[in-house]
Every structure is written in C-alpha cells, then in structure tokens.
Amino acid sequence: MLVTELLVGSALIATASVPPGAPPAPAVAVPTPAPLVVGDGRIVRLISLGGAGTDGLLTRIASATGDAVGAVERFWGTDWDHEIVVIAADSQAQFVAEAGLAPSGNWADIAAVSVADGVDFAHHHATGQRMVFAPGAAGMSAGSLRIVLTHELFHFAARADTALDAPRWLVEGVADFVARPPEPLPPDAAANTALPVDADLDVAGPQRERGYDRAWWFARFVADSYGVDALRRLYGQACGPGHGDFATAVQRALGADTAALRARWAQWLTR
Known part of the structure; x- marks a missing residue:
C-alpha cells in the first residue's frame, strides 16, 4: 500500500459506525498488557487488531506519544480527554471498517484517522474517540510517523471544539x-x-x-x-x-x- 508520508487525514464525523458492506474488524482485539501514561497523567491504550506488523508499529507510536502530547498541549492547552485510544489495523479492509470510512473511497494515501462515536458539544464531550492507523504506517520513517501521530492527536484533542x-x-x-x-x-x-x-x-x-x-x-x-x-x-x-x-x-x-x-x-x- 502506498502511503504518502506527510499526507494524513481525519474523518470529521460524529459517528463512526461500520459502513454497509465493509468487512468487519476482528472480533477480538488484544491491547498491550498495561496502558501507557504520558504527560500530566494521560492514559494511552494501544490496541492491535492482529497481524505481524501491528505490535512493532504500536511500540514506535508509544515511544513518540509523549512528544506528540506535549506539542498538542503547547498549542491547544490541556483541557481535553485524558484517555487516548490508538488502534493499529493489520489490513486496509480493517482500517476502513474501524475508521468508519466508505468502502468505495480511495484511502490508499491516508495513514491514519481520528474518529469518534459521538460528540456532545453542549457538554464539551466526545465518546468513543480513537485514532486508527493503516497498515502502511508501519513503513513510515520515525519523523513522518511522529508527524502523523501529532496531527491526529490534535484532531483528538480538538474534537469537542470542532463543528x-x-x-x-x-x-x-x-x-x-x-x-x-x-x-x-x-x-x-x-x-x-x-x-x-x-x-x-x-x-x-x-x-x-x-x-x-x-x-x-x-x-x-x-x-x-x-x-x-x-x-x-x-x-x-x-x-x-x-x-x-x-x-x-x-x-x-x-x-x-x-x-x-x-x-x-x-x-x-x-x-
């Protein structure tokens, strides 16, 4: 899969249900044994959807998350979700399904998305937030992966403030x-x-x-x-x-x- 390293996308939608006809994500996703704690106590849950490359990708993401959180906090402040969920897909079909993207769309140049199941703007709260990484992200350089992670984390942080x-x-x-x-x-x-x-x-x-x-x-x-x-x-x-x-x-x-x-x-x- 071709992933343009500095090109990332975000699904700006309030719901991220699996589109009709999309292959379902695996029934069982295996998280890391313990969540990562970064910054001022933010909990990062790293979830693999299986496959040979996802664990290595999540390890690299874990090592870059602290810097990404710091960059977002310096610009946006600290008033956003303290639990961050990161999911690594093993196939493009898994990525499309987990991210709630249209199966007929061309997402080959999208390395990751940030989505939520719902947003309550009146109470400044988003539910079911997660960042989903495509399998091609495993081949990105360290610098490009950091950029993608920080980009999607900003969307995550700003979700309840973005119409x-x-x-x-x-x-x-x-x-x-x-x-x-x-x-x-x-x-x-x-x-x-x-x-x-x-x-x-x-x-x-x-x-x-x-x-x-x-x-x-x-x-x-x-x-x-x-x-x-x-x-x-x-x-x-x-x-x-x-x-x-x-x-x-x-x-x-x-x-x-x-x-x-x-x-x-x-x-x-x-x-």
Missing part, C-alpha cells in the same frame, strides 16, 4: 501546523494565491497532497503574521460549534477583512 461542518481545509491546516516542523516553501508556492478550499482535499494523489500543504502554509502564515494566539482564535471562530462564515471569523479573530487577508497571504507566499 461537524467546519471548513476541513482549516482544520487540517492547523493540525499540520501543530505537527509539522517549518520548512522552506517550494519555488512554485505562489502559483496559486487563492485561499484554500475544502475541494483541494477531495481528490487522492498529488492534488490532495498539495491541498494539505497549502492549508498548512496558510496556518503558518496566520501564526507568522498575526501570532499563534490569533491562529487559535481563528480556529475557534471559523471551526467551533456555532461558527459563522469565514469572513466573519477572520474579522473577529484577526481584525482584518478577507481582501486584506488574501493580499497579505499572497505576499507571504512570495517572501
């Missing part, structure tokens, strides 16, 4: 901002100075990869130009429960209109 109709591109861009170390923009970064849109993430392959990159660049641009606190405010205004339209969110969080924002974004891309 179901939030702009996916911004949700993914902020997750990548938390997870990915800064690096120089490619020479053609300024070829498209329009603001990102959700459709950029819908087509598997190079288009989706570039869509994730542009969403990440936008989050970096906001943090560079307005501050990290402003990026967090923008996420709340544009992606939180009861959010308004993007233009209103930009005005409230950044004190700018979208025309000025886009002009400044274009300048940032060509810096």
Whole structure:
C-alpha cells in the first residue's frame, strides 16, 4: 500500500459506525498488557487488531506519544480527554471498517484517522474517540510517523471544539501546523494565491497532497503574521460549534477583512 508520508487525514464525523458492506474488524482485539501514561497523567491504550506488523508499529507510536502530547498541549492547552485510544489495523479492509470510512473511497494515501462515536458539544464531550492507523504506517520513517501521530492527536484533542461542518481545509491546516516542523516553501508556492478550499482535499494523489500543504502554509502564515494566539482564535471562530462564515471569523479573530487577508497571504507566499 502506498502511503504518502506527510499526507494524513481525519474523518470529521460524529459517528463512526461500520459502513454497509465493509468487512468487519476482528472480533477480538488484544491491547498491550498495561496502558501507557504520558504527560500530566494521560492514559494511552494501544490496541492491535492482529497481524505481524501491528505490535512493532504500536511500540514506535508509544515511544513518540509523549512528544506528540506535549506539542498538542503547547498549542491547544490541556483541557481535553485524558484517555487516548490508538488502534493499529493489520489490513486496509480493517482500517476502513474501524475508521468508519466508505468502502468505495480511495484511502490508499491516508495513514491514519481520528474518529469518534459521538460528540456532545453542549457538554464539551466526545465518546468513543480513537485514532486508527493503516497498515502502511508501519513503513513510515520515525519523523513522518511522529508527524502523523501529532496531527491526529490534535484532531483528538480538538474534537469537542470542532463543528461537524467546519471548513476541513482549516482544520487540517492547523493540525499540520501543530505537527509539522517549518520548512522552506517550494519555488512554485505562489502559483496559486487563492485561499484554500475544502475541494483541494477531495481528490487522492498529488492534488490532495498539495491541498494539505497549502492549508498548512496558510496556518503558518496566520501564526507568522498575526501570532499563534490569533491562529487559535481563528480556529475557534471559523471551526467551533456555532461558527459563522469565514469572513466573519477572520474579522473577529484577526481584525482584518478577507481582501486584506488574501493580499497579505499572497505576499507571504512570495517572501
């Protein structure tokens, strides 16, 4: 299975039931003998769905979880679930079923997802949260696996603060901002100075990869130009429960209109 190492996805859905026609996950999943404790007492439950590669993948995830939790807490704070569930699938069919993805979809370039069975926004609580890793994640480098883990952990942490109709591109861009170390923009970064849109993430392959990159660049641009606190405010205004339209969110969080924002974004891309 081909997994694009720095391309990850998150299923922004309130329920993650097994889709009709999807092969069921194994009836028995074997957790590690004892949960891992990281950070300020967060419990990490590592669950294998069987197979030869899952135990090794979970061992690598366990070694990177402390740093991932630290990165999420530095950006998002500590007010999120203290029990983290990580599941490693042995086959693509298991991954699709456990993650609640459409069996007919093209998920070959998705290394992991973060899903929940339900979200009670009024009480700021999500149930059945879990991060599910595809079998191809076992072949990722240590750095890329850390990025995927941190990206999905941000989705996990922000679940109760992320509306179901939030702009996916911004949700993914902020997750990548938390997870990915800064690096120089490619020479053609300024070829498209329009603001990102959700459709950029819908087509598997190079288009989706570039869509994730542009969403990440936008989050970096906001943090560079307005501050990290402003990026967090923008996420709340544009992606939180009861959010308004993007233009209103930009005005409230950044004190700018979208025309000025886009002009400044274009300048940032060509810096």
